[in-house]
Amino acid sequence: MNNTSREEGYTNAAKLLEEAIAAFKANVVKPGIAHFGLGSKMNLGASSDWGLEDAFTVEMRVRFSEFASGDQCIIANESASGGFMVRNNANQLQFYIYDADANNWNGGGCCTIELDTWYHIAATYTAGGKMVFYLDGVQKSSVGCGTLTASASDLQLGTSPYYSDRYMRGDIQNVSIWEDARTADEVAADVECSFTGTEEGLMAYWPLTLNVGTEITDETGSHVATMTDVTWLDAE
Numbered sequence: 001m002n003n004t005s006r007e008e009g010y011t012n013a014a015k016l017l018e019e020a021i022a023a024f025k026a027n028v029v030k031p032g033i034a035h036f037g038l039g040s041k042m043n044l045g046a047s048s049d050w051g052l053e054d055a056f057t058v059e060m061r062v063r064f065s066e067f068a069s070g071d072q073c074i075i076a077n078e079s080a081s082g083g084f085m086v087r088n089n090a091n092q093l094q095f096y097i098y099d100a101d102a103n104n105w106n107g108g109g110c111c112t113i114e115l116d117t118w119y120h121i122a123a124t125y126t127a128g129g130k131m132v133f134y135l136d137g138v139q140k141s142s143v144g145c146g147t148l149t150a151s152a153s154d155l156q157l158g159t160s161p162y163y164s165d166r167y168m169r170g171d172i173q174n175v176s177i178w179e180d181a182r183t184a185d186e187v188a189a190d191v192e193c194s195f196t197g198t199e200e201g202l203m204a205y206w207p208l209t210l211n212v213g214t215e216i217t218d219e220t221g222s223h224v225a226t227m228t229d230v231t232w233l234d235a236e
Helices: 003-026 184-190
Strands: 031-037 040-046 055-064 072-074 083-087 092-099 104-112 119-126 130-136 137-145 154-157 170-178 202-206 215-218 226-227 231-234
Touching: 031 040, 055 072, 055 184, 083 119, 092 119, 092 130, 104 130, 104 137, 119 184, 130 184
Parallel strands: none
Antiparallel strands: 031 170, 031 231, 040 154, 040 226, 055 119, 055 170, 072 083, 072 154, 083 092, 092 104, 119 130, 130 137, 170 202, 215 226
């Protein structure tokens, strides 16, 4: 090998090394905050994988950066006549299920919120019992209900699986889904908690505090969520 060929080889090797280092840095797992906007969603899988018709609790931290016109779904598996939704309209949080006994949507507004403020929200449901909504560990509404009608739609964060224009604008962390209706004391204790994935009744938990890519397995190891067009803000 002559000197020219040797120098070209060194140059090419150095370039490849620089590219590899840049790719590594771009894919390093970093602390962050999942930010949802127009077109963003986190698909948690088919509703049939969850079995929410008897009872459930969904909890998470949310922060809105914009109140878009119309409905903004935080978490939902709604279809035309099935499922549930937790959403914001204007600056009012709402919790609905499709009630088989009433053959209609049942629920309503729970409380008002402000932009750029973190809130812990929790929605609980028991078939033939009550739908209860909590804000920062404090009960804000309680509505009698029948049985949730099963939905053929996927369970999603950040948007409705049924309507194409109901995207949330804001941030989500500490998403937990439980197989029962958490008590008021349990919800209050959960406000400042994270979970290990081994808690009794916990079906899934996504902290959403690390940017680990678009396919994210929850802490129980039971569910894999797929992110679409979710961006990551720097950790605070």
